[in-house]
Structure formats: structure tokens, C-alpha cells
Amino acid sequence: MSTAAVVLLAAGSGRRVGAEQNKVLLPLDGVPVLAHSVRTALTLEDVHRIVVVVRPEDRDDVAAALFPYLGAHDVWLVDGGAERHDSEVRALDALRPEIDAGEIAVVAIHDAARPLASATLFRAVIAAAFEYGAAVPSVPAPRLSHRDGSLAVADLAAVQTPQAFRSRELVDAYDAAAADGFVGTDTAACLERYADVPIHAVPGEASNLKVTYPEDLAFAAELLSRASG
DSSP: OOEEEEEEEEOOOSTTTTOSSOGGGSEETTEEHHHHHHHHHHTOTTEEEEEEEEOGGGHHHHHHHHHHHHTTOOOEEEEOOSSHHHHHHHHHHHHHHHHHTTSEEEEEEEETTOTTOOHHHHHHHHHHHHHHSEEEEEEEOOOOBOTTSOBOOTTOEEEOSOEEEEHHHHHHHHHHHHHHTOOOSSHHHHHHHHOOOOOEEEEOOTTOOOOOSHHHHHHHHHHHHHHHO
16 A cells, blocks of 8 residues: 655754754754654554754754654654755665665655644645645745835745655656756745756645754744643
8 A cells, every 4th residue: 555754854953043053953842853754644544754864963863762662663863964955865865775675655845953843734735745746834925024115025925844655756857956956945846947847836834944053943932832731
């Protein structure tokens, strides 16, 4: 039976958040940032495989941080590359045998620095990818003003993760990108360039923030407190 895989990209650093360690290892409500996404992925009924992409120097720390939350489950740790695109390629290479065998039909790729993405959002993008081929969550973007005082274009959308794609088209797109030397800014950019698959938008979540700066971590903790209260 064809199922889905979830790839969590956790090969960043803690530089902008002001930490000396990878920001996904920082505590959020007493739980490592990365563990929030892993725990969510473990609740998804159609997910057969979870891959966590890490910096080689973080591998032992990530394994230790995740161990208390896995129970009888496991995750694959894959060493990331210099850029996001490289990390995605390495995750897909790890999944390729199961994709080629038809065991994984959809791959969802998520920034582990977005710890508050809900199981509902994961399910929505995965279901849409099964149906349409590719799906990304989007939310209305704030209409910011330019330096000259004029307003930016109205009705812009901000794209979030997780993004989900049919695995065969995704692998083929990344193979074509490698042949061209193309490096995408996100997964959808690569698929749009090399696959004839329309990207389907699903409603994103206002709470699905990305932890980049210290105030983001504090705000994420506040959101969790509101949700539990």
C-alpha cells in the first residue's frame, strides 16, 4: 500500500536566534523545538516514514533530544548539506528505494523551525498532494509599504511548510535540477520548474510561525500557553 513520508529539515543553526546550538534543540514549553514536529508527525495515520535532516555535528544531540518522545517508533537521521536544496536531495536519496518500490507515494517536507504546524495542516497538504500532485499552505501576506511610501501589491500570499508532493514527480524534478545545476529556494520552486504539476494551495495557519529570532521562540511559547489554557 502506498503511503507518505515526512521530511523534517533541521540542519540549520542558532545564530540568528542568539543560541550557541542548533535552534531546533532549544526548549519550547519544556520540549525541544524539533520534538514538537516529530510528535505531530507520529500522529499521522498515513505516514510510513519520518526523516530528520541534521547537521553531522548535531546527530548525537538530535538523537538524544528525540529519544524520550519516540516510544516504539523510530526516525531516520540523515546528514544535511550546505544549502536547503542539498538537504532535500539527501532526504530524497534516503527515501528513493521505497519511492521506486511504490511504497511511498507522497513526501511532505517541513521546516523543523516551524514547531506549531498542526496535525490537521499536515493531513491537509498530504491529502491534497495525493489528489492534485502538489500542495503548499498559504496565508495572506501583510501589505507592507515600500521605502517611498507606496504600498506593496495587494492580495499577496505567504507560503508556509509543510509542503507535500507526489514522490515520483518530486524525485524526477530533483534529478533534473541536479543535471541543470539548479538550486531552488524551496521544494515547490524546484517542482514548478521541472514538473508539469500544478501547485495546489491549502489554507495555512497563523500560528505556524518560523522560529528565527529570540522573540519568535517567546511568541511560540505564548501561543502554546494560550492553546493549553
